[in-house]
Amino acid sequence: MKQLLFPNNIQFWYETLRSMSHIAYGGADFGEVVSTGERIVEGDYGSWYTEWTATADRVAAEADKALKAGHRISARDGYLRASNYYRSAEFFLHGRPCDPRHDHAYDRSVACFRSAAALFTPRIEPVAIPYEDTTLPGYLYRVDDSGTPRPTLVMHNGFDGTAEELHFFGAMAGVERGYNVLVFDGPGMPGPRHHQDLVFRPDWENVITPVVDFAETLPDVDNNRIALLGISMGGILAPRAAAFEHRLAALVAVDGLYDLGQTSVRNIPGSREQAEQMLRADSAPELDAAFERIMSADPIARWAINHGMYVMGADTPRAFNASYLDYTLAGGIAEQIRCPTLVCDAEDDMFFKGQPEQLYDHLTCPRTLMLFSTEEGAGAHCHPGAMRLTQARIYDWLDNTLDTADARA
Template identity: 60%
Template sequence: MDALIFEKDVTFWYETLRLLGHIAYGGADFGEVITTAQRITESDYDSWHKEWRATADRVAGEARRSLAAGHEVSARDGLLRASTYYRSAEFFLHGDPSDPRVDQSYALGVESFRAAARLSDIRIEPVLIPYAHTALTGYLYRAGDSRTPRPTIVMHNGFDGSAEEMHFFGAAAFAERGYHVLTFDGPGQPGPMHREGLVFRPDWEKVVGPVLDYLLALPEVDPERVALLGASMGGLLAPRAAAFEPRIKALIAFDGVYDMGAIVAGHFGEDRDQARAVLGAESAPEVDEIIQGLMANDPVMRWAFTHGMWVTGARSPRGYAAKMLDYHLRDGIAERIRCPTLVCSAPGDFAFQGQPEALHDHLTCPRTFLEFTAEEGADAHCQSGAQRLAMARISDWLDETFRSEK
């Protein structure tokens, strides 16, 4: 979808479209998004934070007044929208994680979402999932009151999104279709990063394994109908987990990603060994200069490197690039996946061009390739702007997959 605003900065436009997409499940309102965006100075991270924080505070304040007056539906709706706006407010500030605005906006977003969840018609319960020496935060959506085992979908976000955002990226959609849903933040994602600084790890099966341990201890979960959905970079992490985790019975890569290191390796003639050696060197001023040039001239690179250093624990942009070489499904990993797999694709994706096709081509399991189009308004990354359409097609696929697996 061509930019309707922020025409010179694809990151600002996509984050605006992402917000507009969340309207579908109550996470934003059109006028609030547009009027806020119109106040923002393009490519100015401080301006972005200032205006989204102002909108979030205003919407949350009105919601609290509604709640105090006994208007619970109005309060719920406002709090859901506020949670999205608070998340957006701190989105571009991660180049300096010590900036107090980062934790403040994040905490307010979680607080708003949890307050909305308590008022929801859907049963949404905050959960703590034991993981290593700590716990992962998430939400359990219980479909109905029946104790009869039901199909369940586990969902996580990707490089920059949260478990709270997964409400709008699929959890609400699956819950209203009768699925139990478990969303969570893994290492590198907002919950663990803000609380403990737990950074990403490529062996995502070590994250999903404890999540499945927790889930499958619940009597209302049918162990033969457990699906895993990963959004954005989660479209690589979830397949990685499924390659080593037989308890996953269906997999959704939303959208598919095969190799996060491909762009990095491309600067070295696809020679990954050379890339790893240069990026890991004690000193490589020419490479540092190239990366600084990319960050100065490309809004996507500017944001990706600043955010990426934080969530991977890298000490420099070059260090972050080196870490990305480990995030892939090469060397036979994709071929290990055995469960039915849906690979979603957005032809206008600014981040992962060709990645869904590469993942699909390497799968040897039962596989489906689902390509959305510009004519449908669904060609953006993770079909932002067409969430109802995307969730209908994805959930229909899962319905039919579990039906045929019986």
């Protein structure tokens, strides 16, 4: 897709397209996104924060006025958009050290979303899911208040997305189709990272199992029809969990990933084994210097490494890249997945090209590979700009897999 804004910075354009994508489920308006983007200085993280915050503040203030005047729908819609704009505002601030403004924007995003959630019918319910010695934040979406057990989709984001953003990334699409949806932030994701100092962990089954335990306590959930969907980095986390948590009735990876270590070693000379040894070494000054050069020259790498250090709890770029080596489905892990699995793929994925096919090829369970094309406007990573199309195909697959179409008739 042609870059309508930020012609020389694909990262800024991708994140703008991401906000545009959320128009489909009420998370943005086209004019608000474009006018904000036009005010931003290309490549300037401070400008990005300032302008998105200004838009979010304005939209939130209008929502406050609407609520005070008794206009609940207008207030709800405004809070949803403001939540998404605050989320976008803090996106590039996780540097070394982390910019203190990111907590303000994140907390405002959550507050606005919770204001919107309370205005839905039925209410979108904030939940705290028991996890080890703490809880994980999330939301329960119900089709209605009848308490009827229904198929339920558990959803989580990935490297940089929030539980709140999942409203626009599939939660409301599920409710429209008769699914209850349980979304949450796991370790390393924004809620637990901001407020509990929890970083990502590769053994994601130890995250998903408590979430499934929680879901099974809810009277609205049909325990025989619980599916799991992971987005972006969630495309490797969710399959990893499904390899060991066999209560799941279906799995969706948007988009599928097989081995994050491939991204860590691809620019390091020598064999994979030699590259891994250099990444894990006590000292590798030449490699450290190479990472610094890459970050200076490549805005995507600069953001990814800075953010990766933040969410992985790594002290250096090399340590972050070394951490990725642990996130893999190789060694027979993918082959342990039993439930029917949908692997989504993006024709022009700029992050993980080819990995969905690798995951698909290693699956021994019932499997489907679903390609989204550039011609459809869906060729970018996780398909921003084609959200209605994406959700239709994913949920149609879930309908057929879980046989929910007949159950709802």
